[in-house]
Structures are given as C-alpha cells and as structure tokens.
Amino acid sequence: MPAKKAADGLSAAMIGVGRMGQALARNWVQDPQSAGLTSVALIDPTPSDAVIALGKHPVAVINPDPKPVDVLIMAVKPQVFPDIKAEAAKWANSKTLVMSVMAGITIKQLAEAFPGARIARCMPNTPGAIGLGVTGFCLSDNCKSIDTDRVENLLSPLGLVEGPIREEQIDALTAVSGCGPAYVFLLTEAMAAAGRKLGLSQDMSDRLARQTVIGAGALMAEDADTSAADLRRAVTSPNGVTQVALDVLMKPGGLPDVMRLACESAAKRSYDLSQE
Numbered sequence: 513m514p515a516k517k518a519a520d521g522l523s524a525a526m527i528g529v530g531r532m533g534q535a536l537a538r539n540w541v542q543d544p545q546s547a548g549l550t551s552v553a554l555i556d557p558t559p560s561d562a563v564i565a566l567g568k569h570p571v572a573v574i575n576p577d578p579k580p581v582d583v584l585i586m587a588v589k590p591q592v593f594p595d596i597k598a599e600a601a602k603w604a605n606s607k608t609l610v611m612s613v614m615a616g617i618t619i620k621q622l623a624e625a626f627p628g629a630r631i632a633r634c635m636p637n638t639p640g641a642i643g644l645g646v647t648g649f650c651l652s653d654n655c656k657s658i659d660t661d662r663v664e665n666l667l668s669p670l671g672l673v674e675g676p677i678r679e680e681q682i683d684a685l686t687a688v689s690g691c692g693p694a695y696v697f698l699l700t701e702a703m704a705a706a707g708r709k710l711g712l713s714q715d716m717s718d719r720l721a722r723q724t725v726i727g728a729g730a731l732m733a734e735d736a737d738t739s740a741a742d743l744r745r746a747v748t749s750p751n752g753v754t755q756v757a758l759d760v761l762m763k764p765g766g767l768p769d770v771m772r773l774a775c776e777s778a779a780k781r782s783y784d785l786s787q788e
C-alpha cells in the first residue's frame with residue numbers, strides 16, 4: 513500500500529524492538545522521509561543483531577537517554593508493561609502521541625501511564641512482520657485530526673490499516689484479524705490431514721494444502737473487488753465435486769457456525785484480558 517505523506521520532522525522512540533517493532537522500525541529508518549520522521553530512538557535492553565543493524569541508519573540511535581519525543585511506540589509484551597511504564601513515561605509529555613501495539617492494554621491504562629499524551633491503541637497481526645498484515649487502531653478523545661493520518665502512515669509498513677475504530681470494536685477485530693492467521697494455519701493442517709487419510713503421502717498432502725491456501729489468498733489479493741463468497745461460488749459447479757464438500761462444511765453446526773463460536777470466544781477472552 514502506498515504510504516501516505518504525514519507531517520514531517522517528528523522525533524520517535526520505540527520501546528521494545530522485537531518482531532513487531534522491527535517490522536515497523538525497519539521501514540522507518542530506511543525511508544524516514546515517507547514516515548515523516550527525523551529521528552528514531554530504539555530502546556531494547558538486549559538489542560539483537562537485527563536491531564544493531566537498524567541502529568546504523570543515520571536517523572536511528574540505540575538506547576539513548578530518555579527525553580520526550582513526538583511519537584512514542586510501545587512494542588514490548590503486555591506483561592512487561594506494568595514494570596516499565598514509569599521509565600517509559602520519561603519519553604512522553606503532553607505533546608506526545610503514544611502508539612501502542614501491546615495486546616489488551618487499553619487507552620485508559622495508557623492514558624494513566626502517559627498523562628496528557630494522545631493515545632493510539634493499535635492491533636496488528638503476525639503477517640505484519642512481512643508487510644502483509646492488517647492493523648486496526650483506535651484513538652483517545654484528545655487526538656487531533658492529523659493523528660489519524662499520522663498513525664495510518666506510521667503503521668503502513670505492516671500492511672493494510674483499518675481505523676480509527678471505536679475501542680469497543682478492538683476485541684472483535686482481535687478475534688477476526690489478530691487471531692485469524694492461526695485459523696488459516698489450522699485450516700491448512702486439517703486439509704493436509706484429510707489428504708493423508710485419503711491416501712496421499714504426508715509430504716505431498718502438506719504441500720498441496722499449503723500451496724492451495726497461498727494460491728487462494730493470492731487470488732483474493734488479485735481480485736480485491738470480488739467478495740470471498742463470490743470467489744467461492746465461482747469455483748463451485750452445481751452438484752459438482754466442490755459442492756458436495758461445501759454441503760458438509762456449510763451444514764448447520766458446520767464451519768460458519770464453528771467460526772462464529774470461535775470468534776465469540778476470542779473476543780470475550782480479549783476483553784477479559786484487557787480488564788485484568
């Protein structure tokens with residue numbers, strides 16, 4: 513997706529430069545102008561070789577002393593956050609936009625940790641690490657209209673960006689896109705297992721299932737204006753081979769019902785975790 517141009521000249525700091533943080537920071541330090549950034553402080557107690565390589569870019573610096581920045585990105589594991597929030601607060605003041613990708617940490621919790629700051633609570637998913645993810649975000653009430661563009665622009669290295677959404681919707685978004693890659697991996701496993709049961713070798717069945725999911729995903733990417741339901745109908749001849757399989761999958765209690773129950777459970781768990 514082409515990066516939108518945001519206001520230039522922002523200083524940024526990222527606390528926690530792991531898998532998700534690197535996916536963002538890599539793009540920002542390689543093309544700081546598109547990100548609208550002039551400096552990127554990378555904060556991580558044990559920087560990996562990948563982080564040290566990022567630190568060699570002219571706009572990047574690893575583990576400098578804290579001072580308030582324009583944009584602070586919180587990308588540590590959620591369970592680490594309570595222990596580091598006092599130290600992290602040294603990077604923010606009332607002019608800072610705090611962007612958090614920490615699952616389950618609410619705008620209220622972030623606003624308490626960073627008094628007066630504007631808050632963007634963001635929920636990426638794993639394919640974001642290769643720029644093919646989808647990230648939803650919601651904003652605190654004190655955000656300005658420019659923050660929407662700024663957040664979209666800064667998240668764009670992860671792939672598609674959806675927002676701003678209402679914070680109440682983040683649990684549903686987590687259930688669909690946050691957890692979704694795991695559902696697709698399970699579908700792939702189940703297809704491969706079925707193929708083995710029908711007499712294919714394990715290796716071949718794994719390859720068939722995997723490449724089928726990759727290919728179907730690529731078709732959806734290529735034909736973005738056609739709904740998944742229409743793509744399905746287009747490959748289903750009446751009374752044909754696919755039709756009998758779909759009749760099994762789509763009967764009452766079948767895949768659509770199971771998926772709805774799974775997503776309801778995930779959304780509830782996401783909500784419960786954010787209340788702990």
Ligand SMILES: NC(=O)c1ccc[n+]([C@@H]2O[C@H](COP(=O)([O-])OP(=O)(O)OC[C@H]3O[C@@H](n4cnc5c(N)ncnc54)[C@H](OP(=O)(O)O)[C@@H]3O)[C@@H](O)[C@H]2O)c1
Pocket residue numbers: 527528529530531532533555556557558587588589590592596613614615635636637638639690
């Ligand atoms: N990965 C995903 O697909 C995904 C999806 C949605 C949301 N998220 C969210 O993204 C956040 C990061 O996830 P991740 O997968 O990138 O985790 P990760 O790879 O473990 O990255 C977290 C990084 O934070 C570092 N860290 C630990 N303590 C720190 C401290 N006191 N100060 C600064 N950095 C510290 C860790 O260093 P050490 O390794 O040395 O401990 C690690 O490099 C999480 O909050 C997660 O909920 C991730």
